[in-house]
Amino acid sequence: MVAIDWGNIFDLQLAIESLPYILQGIGYTILISFAGMAIGLFIGFILALGRNSNWRIIRWPARLFISYMRGTPMLVFLFLLYFGLPNIGIQFSAITAAIIGFSLHSSAYMAEIIRSSLNSVDKGQWEAATALGMTAKQTMLSVILPQATRIAIPPLSNVLLDLIKASSLAAMITVPELFQRAKIVGGREFDYLTVYILVGFIYWGISVLVEVWQSRLEKRFSNSRK
Template sequence: PFIGIQFAALTAAIIGFSLNSAAYIAEIIRASIRAVDNGQVEAARSLGMNKWLTLKGVILPQATRIALPPLSNVFLDLIKASSLAAMITVPEIFNKAKIVGGREFDYMTVYLVVALIYWGICTFMSFFQDWLERHFERYLDSPKR
């Protein structure tokens, strides 16, 4: 608003969450690519692979396995932080719970239901993350589990 740009509440929330998450995601991807051993690149080059094929066939599959746990944590944090959008009047579940709690004069029950909904979504995402990690570990010589 100070420089004359105004967005709707939902647009502002999406832009804010996207920019915040993008910084973390970019750092996670950068670090996971750098974590792949340089010997892998040298081995791919010795087999005659060009840069693109080395990236696509050697580096990215290994970097994906490395990046998966922290990326999943960023997405879980994004799910939990979505309740903050209620502070700028985005009609999401927490905002609706505040309205229902005021109408029924029972905030505690409504907030407990909202907490259970967030818990269920985060639990589902955690199970999905665990499944993905096991899926990508099958290529390792000795799986962690």
């Protein structure tokens, strides 16, 4: 029976020494993930309203955009923004291209989550608000959105978790985030396994914090109904 040399799987000393350098990239990881989430949420809300529009000239472009983004790999879209657009005179920095890419790509998924959440609110809510003399805007902001938000929180939190993990793709366009720095250490020390295990735990730690935040948000909106 061949004995396992655990030192070749995970070098604890290398992990400890490399941790400060790798963590220097966490700012870019957080920036890309949360900026992509915030901007994507705004665009997604507009797309959701467009998808629900009675006007085809609004509904179909929204559907086409969502279909394209959901059917295009994130990495392909990043390469298109960073390496492709300069051919027609449009050039972004790596971090800007990453934020734009993640924002637009995630907005398509969030649009469908928001649309389904809005549509899940009982139609009687609209009728009751109208009977009370509320305008469509007042009904949306005061009645529909609070209920839809409670429904949308879990799936939207999953989108944020996916963004955090997918932010590692930004390394492919030279953004010095966590994964890019881990690759540098792995190449320098000829030990990719250790640093990849280490960076995996870092991503996991960030995800756990998001899960805790999600639970608190769910409790807050649940208590607001009582």
